[in-house]
Amino acid sequence: MTVNSQVLMYIVSEESFSDKAVIIKEGSIGDWVYVILEGRVKIKKQTSGGLLTVDTLSEGDFVGEMAMLKQGNSTRTVSAVADGPVVLGLLDSVRLAQEWEAQPTRIKKVISNLIQNLEEVTKKAADMIIASK
Amino acid sequence: MTKNKEKIPPVVKLNYSKGDLIIKAGDYGKSIYEIISGKVGIFVESGGAETRVAILGPGMIVGEMAFISGNTGTRSASARALEDCWLEVWHPAILLNDYKKMPDVLRLIAGQALKIIVRMNKMVVELSLKQGKHKDRQTQKLSDQWADKRKLYRKMVSLKCVFRPANSPEELKIRGIIRDVSMGGLRITVDRLGFRNYIPIPGDELFVSTYFESNQKVNMTGKVVWLKKGGTDGTISLGMAFTQMDPDDRKSLGFFLMT
16 A cells, blocks of 8 residues: 555654564553554554554554544553564644544544544454463 | 425434344444443354444444445444443434545544454454354353253254343244253254344353243243254254253243153
């Protein structure tokens, strides 16, 4: 997948990460969002059986969007780790936040809910992976 | 004649009873529901079994995935009322204009979230089906009990019965035929059409009613310990271990087995 041209316009800086570098740490606070320009990123979740990979994202995918769009706090609920060398574009968080806040209530509710579902199914998937080991 | 075709339909509130199906997977529909009160379970079906992937409560949204996916609008999961619920229904037209006006980047982010949810749901269902083969400990124990007790006298019969999941509304009736019965449990066959609305999985508790004599109704509650697909006709057999029976019903069963 290539990066959408509209998304490119939000990029304020590029950051490179080497293999296995931690891009986002579960439990930390932050709501900035990246788009993957090159490479792959593993999404990991802490479980009773250790750190577990639940998904792998690639070029054009967003990383860190969950903390920005959910209601309430902006604690990271998953870790993002470079899978090989990665180049990320950091999106303009002020512009994103303003545009998000300007959305009608029902739209915000629907998308926040979607993000919450994503969070829950991620947790469930991690639990199931551990249980199946 | 009204020419208000573009008029956005009003928001309506609907009441659902425990066990009611709110959304059926595969159906067309893009309405979005907000839970006002009660709890709703989200179920994904795969390989003939339903797996619950989420429980949603007041303030949460149901049915947004078909809206966001846009194109076909078929429901990817079923939603069922786990208790009596009030839901507010939003016609998709209420949201569509706003959604279209949203900056591309936000829409792309929502699209990615949707894609990952679908992927993860699939993974959860696959894993739970795999684990279903290793029964949970309680079901395993019941299964052993069932095998033990069934070593006792087992009577071959052909008795019409109706059954339903123990926690479902009474209106739900599945018809089957009891093929054999003992003090420990029974075996029922159901033709495939009988399972249009509900497919049991091992561990499910069922409530079964039948008549041993023409006027003697007997109720039995038990857990499903195994399921087997029959021959080419699609008949499904299920074995059930009793978990609960009224003393009178137990007595009736005892007499029935002796005669």
